[in-house]
Amino acid sequence: MGILSLLSLSVVLLNFLSPSETGPTPRVSFSLGSPGRFLTRFSSPDVSNTTTLLLSEDGDVLYVGSRDAVLALDVSHQDAITLKGKLDWSPSEKDLEQCSMKGKKMSDCPNFIRVLQFLNSSHIYACGTFAFSPRCTYINSETLTMSLKPDEGRGRCPYDPYQRNTAIIVDGELYTGTVADYRGNRPVISRHLSEGRRVDLKLDDTLGWLEDPTFISSTVVPDEEKIYFFFSEVGREYDFIDKFIVSRVSQICMSDIGGQRTLQKRWTTFAKAQLLCQADNELPYNVIQDIDTLLPAEGAPADDTLFYGIFTSQWSVNSGRSAICSFRLSDIKSVFSGNYKVLNRDTLQWSTRVQEKVANPGECGLHNASDNALRFVKENFLADDSVRPVGRTLTMVSPEHRYSHLSVQRVQAANHRDYTVLFLLTESGYLHKAVLLQSGAHIIEEVQVFEQLQPVKSLKLSIPQGVIYVGTSEGVVRIPTSNCSVYWTCPQCILARDPFCGWEPNSRVCVEVKSTKIPLVQDVDRGNVEEACSSVSLTHRSRFSSTKLSAGELVSVSLNEVVRLQCPPSSRLSQQQWERPNSRLSPDLYLHLEDGSLSFVATPTTLGHYLCLSTENSFQQTMAIYHVKQKSSNPPPSSHPITQAGGRLGPRLLTSEGPQRTESEPVPEAEQAEPTQSSKNPQTPTSEAKDSPRWTEESGPRGSEFGKERPLMWSRGPCYLKELVVVSVLLVLCISLLITVLLYVFRQRCRSRTTIQAGTPPRDSGSPVEQEALRGHCGSKRNGKALHSGQGGMVCNGALTGSNGHLPNTPI
Template sequence: MQGVYNYSTLLLSEDKDVLYIGAREVIFAVNSLNISEKIHEAYWKATEEKSKECARKGKSRQTECLNYIRVLQPLNENTLYVCGTNAFNPYCDYLELGSFQLMGKNEDGKGRCPFDPAQSYTSVMVDGELYSGTSFTFLGSEPIICRHSQHGLLRTEYAVPWLNEPRFVHSDVIRAPVNNPDGDDDKVYFFFTEVSVEYEFFNKLLIPRIARVCKGDQGGLRTLQKKWTTFLKARLICHSSENNMIFNVINDVFILKSPDLQEPVIYGVFTSHLNNVGMSAVCVYSVSAVEDVFSKGKYMQSATVEQAHTKWVQFNGEVPKPRPGTCINNEAKAMNYTSSLNLPEKTLQFVKDHPLMDDSVTPLGKKPRLVLQNVTYTQIVVDQVKVLDGNTYDVMFLSTDKGILHKAISRDTEMRVIEELVLFPDHQAVQTLILSNKQNKRYIYAGSNGEVIQSPVAFCEKFTSCAECVLTRDPYCAWHPIKNSCVEILLKADTDRSLIQSLNGDSSQCPDSADKGIQESKRYTVKAGSTVEMKCSYKSNLASVVWTFNNEIFSVAPPKYIVNNALIILNVTESDAGTYQCWSHELVMNKVFSQLVIKHVLEIEKTPPPMASTTPPPLTRMEGIMETTRFYVVKKEKTTKMSTSPSTTPIVTTSVGGVTFLTNKMTTPTISVEEVFSSLPNVEKALYLTNNNDCSLLIILVIVFFLLFVILLTYNCYKGFLPDACLKYRSALLSGKKKSPPSLKDCEQGLKETLVEKTCTENQCTGTVKPTNDTGYETDADCGNGNITHKEDETTEEKEKDQPFDVKSSSPIPFPSSATFFVSSMASELHPSLSSMQPEVLSSADRDVLRLLPPFLSDQGQIVHVHGTLHLFCHATGK
């Protein structure tokens, strides 16, 4: 149904021929003989308040905060007990089958239904009491196996030895035999995978478990009050010694119960998480082997090593009586223990501390019944079929995580997959699988996230010959010689002895035994270099395929030849032409039975040789042009554009002199020599810029780029960005022009402010700025490098060459005391000996020091110039 998802809960009512489907927020009732016929539907949605509360807790409102139906169990003939996740607040209710409406009781579903729709769970209804395995908390941190009844909740102890991160897969009840001599009780079994506590491993080691509780368990009086007193668990072994594989994860379990069996048989599907090998196995266990472990096996106990580490070892002490974990049987009743409520405290305390058995449950035959590579089985159901020879065979239906169903037959101690069926073409994983037990017509029902599928247990009508019908070894199918068809034996009376069936594959009784199958023939005519696929759909899953080529065994050698349900030949050549035959080979009673399935005839299409051309060899500039190719050039306003003329001929690409063009491939087989050479001018125009307008445009572009280059070069030369070779031309251009004084850095700004000429009169002094004389030396702008760059001015070149640092002054320079102290403080930073300068007449040595200082004002308003010392002074003083 559109908009409905997660069809993960199925319940089949054989008496009413109704299949109940629990999906997301809806429950359906459909006809089990034709599930497309819907009978009833009941919607059960989470309330708006619950959805908002769930979203506030961090869950997705679109996917998780909905009501997923997880429990569908028959309470009585007229009522179903249903539970849903209800937006992470599980609720349970009763569904009245007559009106198909919920009664609205809304019981608390904790312990009965998981909170999270992605959490594992299992449940079974036994005599009106619900047994379930799930999580008891919102976070899923408290696993629980419990029973809900009118007497209250009976549950497991919340402790690691009891349950350690389990993943529940199945639960079922096994009834005790009527009038059994031991007076035993009915038992409920739980199957799950949990983290091991008894084995040390560098990572979490998963272990498959089977746990058991007794139906009559009432819990303890003081110890284990409202807890199981019969809870025991053991390890399930599924190990293949042939390939040394241990399958330690259990995915599903089916308990086969039949009146023809002495005891129920447990079928389990396993995978391995120890290494990514992609293998699955089926192991089979007897219930008696399980009971022997629980009733006679040794227990395990925890031992503390060095006060820190807990290790589980075998318990070798005295076991109290009655034996811990057993049901109230005749032996316990003989000791006056009629209920678990009056069991001795010693027995109850032992059960509380020793729930794990040391012995393990081994499979029948000490090995897996089936091991298959490259497949992951998710679900299993098992059927028993009585064939025409009177023998009974177990038929297993195994679903995969890719939406495929395998049918396997168990004969003696061997299991073989005889058929493969695609249930979900979009490879949806099969989440649930159930089998109807109708005697006349049986179906398989499979549920996935998006849909439910109904499939018959056999497709006998697809076999069109007696040999095919017998060789399939399907216990459901037999050949009807009168109807000349393969029929299903469940639909025929037991008195019909004309049917032909052989589970060992012996087809000698078939009237068409001499016929080697239907020889279908197909013919292929392909071009050389192409790829051809020749299919071979053989119908027996136990057969192997052999290909022959021209009546000889054909060896497939990749990568040219590939076999994958068909023979694929890549890059076909003349040598591949011939007859290919697909043969089906089967081993029947130690003999190989060969059957021709299909014959393929492969031919190579022969192409006519190219016609000889009388056209002379093309010119060098026309190499690569096909003789059937024409070019059309259209000129528009100084630009030449190439376009194809309107035509219905296909457009192809042609390479001319390394240039690719769009061309119209003409269909005429030949062309004259004059026509080829008549296109030469157009080709010239398309390939080369020979037009005058094109040449002038190119010349203009070159001139523009050249002028830009000259302008850029001149600008960089003028700015002095180019090397010394350009500076000579720059000096010539700037000759006779006076250079502006260089700009000063921050460290020179304070000195620049002192270059003020003081004009003093008797009453006042005014300051005017007097420019300094150009010394002809250019100072580098970087005052921190201590380098001096010289650039002589042509007007003073010869005069100042001999005395570049001479002081220009027209009169003696007497320094006043204020100026002297300022100069002294500045000079002291250059050298400590200069700090003792006095306002008296300076000596010649002091005058030499002053030459190192920048210009200062004298008391007479004259400016003292010191040439070329500004950067050296800044560098020395660090300013």
């Protein structure tokens, strides 16, 4: 209960904390159909749900288990995938009718191929759901025809197409993890196709060896003669109110033939342990999603075998996050050779207590043990300790991406060192290629595989061919594992830190390491451009030399225009900054936008040259130079128009090998050997937002020459001109209304002060003339004498009159 209280308290505390760490960011990103990342697709109107992939030994044929069919695809050509053969295997109308009568949807009643394994050199063993009545058959791999009539597949293939399963054939025998009943309540790990003295085996389900599992994968370790199964299930050893999911690894020995009296036709070597993907002081990532095996390097022992898995969490604090953990075979063996938990049959509670070992659970050769020993291993199959990840730390954490599938490969770099590369498929449809370094995981690139979200059931890596196959609901996609040709300069090739790629100094190209024996330049660990590309001129001191400034792009603007200068980033890991010669970019005049561009209002102060620099891993390179100049004739602008310079990739990228020249200037032979990045690869991937402004075809960002004026056009992008106009109009209206109200109030106060109310006697009697006026005797004579005009006007009956008897300043 102490552990339960601590864990409950941790959940409460961590729910108030939002994860602050950020995962690795893909350096470059390739959108769907990008010329910089070539993908090969296969699709057909009558092919869907490619849930199982099987690659031939020579890598020329890919067998695909889909809905109601088994396909043979010719993948020997790099530029195309063609259909070589197809075996239709669909239920009859009667089978579909019976499936519907069981209360199942008709969309779930077809035959979904879930098992596809090589039985021998000439045949494939296949199993399908077959309208919720599993069937299995033998298929000739050459002719793609059935050799025998399909037989029952219960215990070999799931009934429900949505239930996950795993299967592997070793020495002609099928080892599976699936469910053995229609409702899916009887999970089994079993062996089939046994011959001679060997019999088919399955688990003893009287004590609940499996608790509602979700099978993920299975693999064989030949040196150990064991099959390892990976799955997740309900952890009954934890007394929680809600079901607590745990990830498991279990083992069985291939030599097991069951007990003589106890555990007849049952596994005597079954044992399971918890896989704990957890960092210190954090909740565990307890739900396994996928796992792949990395065999040890040549000459290393089998105990160095690593298992890389994707884990997610059922806790809300880690919702939407994925973690990658690796487990060593030696650690798994150590846990299985330790103590085991004891199950109380009365309370069905697990406990740990010191007890005398009658036998070692999980040890091979127990089929000849005594009944007492077999009863002991029958009741003690859950290891007491958990398998911790390598280094007791997480290999990688991604707060932003939720991964579903992975493949792992060991790659030898140019320095003859081995690096581990992970291929991770996100649920949003991107494939990430990450290399594991001492400093952490570095995502080299991300490639968009499909546009619409769709279930992915299979991911197959072919190391000899250097490709990855992805099975989706629409077909099959092939992706090359390396993409070295996209890096056109030595800095870009080094900054990629791709163990597949290296820079060839003589030909000045980025090539695949295994394709040449010439010594290559590469720095996977640090990505230090200054040292790796020492043979290439990398001058950055004279940023505002006359040569560079003359090569800048001329931007003609009118005064009071809003100018926006684009800065194409070299990668998503780079940082952009702007500079001016002998001038500081004051924040009062300039606005640095999130996409790296610079925005300001054209004034005599802001005219001149601008330089955009991109810095990545302490290496700085010039990306764009602009010369903002006032137009010769300026029509009076009605408002603040916006002038934007630079398209999606901005102006021509200026590489570090030297300044960019105009098209009319001659190019020396030294620079012809290594063109600039923009001229060779206009589709170089950038991290600019998808809705960022672009040049239209009329503006021609790539075709126009530097030093020449060109019309600047505004196209799609975050334009705030309308918002600026609306806000300005509203501001003017508000100010006008306020001034009107103030003038009205001021006028009323003035009138009230200058007007004498009728019937209010003055305090002082005043002069005789004033008294006469107040009494209402407004005559022009006093004592029989006329008033002189110099006496001024009088107030008569509340009206001010002049000497002429009229209102002041009023003509007669």
